[in-house]
Amino acid sequence: xxxxxxxxxxxxxxxxxxxxxxxxxxxxxxxxxxxxxxxxxxxxxxxxxxxxxxxxxxxxxxxxxxxxxxxxxxxxxxxxxxxxxxxxxxxxxxxxxxxxxxxxxxxxxxxxxxxxxxxxxxxxxxxxxxxxxxxxxxxxxxxxxxxxxxxxxxxxxxxxxxxxxxxxxxxxxxxxxxxxxxxxxxxxxxxxxxxxxxxxxxxxxxxxxxxxxxxxxxxxxxxxxxxxxxxxxxxxxxxxxxxxxx
Numbered sequence: 001x002x003x004x005x006x007x008x009x010x011x012x013x014x015x016x017x018x019x020x021x022x023x024x025x026x027x028x029x030x031x032x033x034x035x036x037x038x039x040x041x042x043x044x045x046x047x048x049x050x051x052x053x054x055x056x057x058x059x060x061x062x063x064x065x066x067x068x069x070x071x072x073x074x075x076x077x078x079x080x081x082x083x084x085x086x087x088x089x090x091x092x093x094x095x096x097x098x099x100x101x102x103x104x105x106x107x108x109x110x111x112x113x114x115x116x117x118x119x120x121x122x123x124x125x126x127x128x129x130x131x132x133x134x135x136x137x138x139x140x141x142x143x144x145x146x147x148x149x150x151x152x153x154x155x156x157x158x159x160x161x162x163x164x165x166x167x168x169x170x171x172x173x174x175x176x177x178x179x180x181x182x183x184x185x186x187x188x189x190x191x192x193x194x195x196x197x198x199x200x201x202x203x204x205x206x207x208x209x210x211x212x213x214x215x216x217x218x219x220x221x222x223x224x225x226x227x228x229x230x231x232x233x234x235x236x237x238x239x240x241x242x243x244x245x246x
Contacts, residue, residue: 013092170235186241208243
C-alpha cells in the first residue's frame, strides 16, 4: 500500500527497537522519514538507508530527548529538510525498575525528562509545523493500564502521563484536523527487553498470548493511526499487549 505517499514523518528514538520498526513501516507505506538518535549513528544510518530503499527520503538527526532545545531543533530541522511535517511519533523513552524507596531523585528527573517532557516538547514544537490533518502518535506502555508487580512505580507514572498529554493535545489540535493517539505496547522483543532475557518469563506469565510481541506488530498500529483511515480517532489509546490488560 502507498497511502502515505507525499507524507513526511519524524520518529524520535527511531534508530532501534520499536522506533526503527515504525520508521521503516512508515516508509514502506510511502512516507519520507526522519529519525532522531542519541549515540548510535551507524544504526540510524542503517534505518535511513532502509527508508530510502522504499523510495523515500531518509534523515537522521542526532538529538538527546532529554535536551529540550535539541529536541525542538530536531523537529524544526525535520520539517525544513523534508519540506513539511505530517506525522510525529513520540517514541524515545527509557525503561526503569526498582524498589520505590531506593529510586534516587536524579533517576526520577531523568525518566520524566525523556518519557514525558520530551513528548510534550516535541508535540509543542510540532504543533505549529504539522500540516492540517496531521498525526501525533505516542508510544506508551501496557503498564499504564496494569502494573503487574512491584518496582514499576516510576515507569508506570511516566507512561501514564502520556495519556493526559494525549487527551489535551486531542482537544487543542482538533480544529485543524490533527489527531493525537497513544499506542500501548505490551512486552516487545527488543534489545531493551529481549524475549529471551532474564525477566521474560515473568512478563509472559501476565499475558493471555504466551509470547512477546514484535516491533513490527506495534509499528502496524502506529501506521494505522498515522494513515487516512484513522481520521476520526483522537485522544484514544490502542493497546497491543497480548492480553496483558485482560
